[in-house]
Amino acid sequence: MSDSTTIRISRDTHARVTRLAAERHETIDQTVRNALRALRQDAMARDLADDLTGEETAWLDADAR
Numbered sequence: 001m002s003d004s005t006t007i008r009i010s011r012d013t014h015a016r017v018t019r020l021a022a023e024r025h026e027t028i029d030q031t032v033r034n035a036l037r038a039l040r041q042d043a044m045a046r047d048l049a050d051d052l053t054g055e056e057t058a059w060l061d062a063d064a065r
Contacts, residue, residue: 004029 009017021031052060 017028017031021028024031024034026034
């Protein structure tokens with residue numbers, strides 16, 4: 001990790017991330033990166049589960065020409 005920065009988190013959060021990283025045999029950076037990816041995937045899954053809007057339905061029902 002050649003390029004890094006510092007973020008301020010509570011001691012409790014730091015302890016939890018450190019413990020989770022150790023359990024997963026990862027660095028803290030890897031654990032945070034994986035958590036961010038999981039959050040993005042969760043958001044995408046929620047978006048995909050939403051009902052289509054009328055505009056989206058019309059677009060999907062349109063004839064391809």
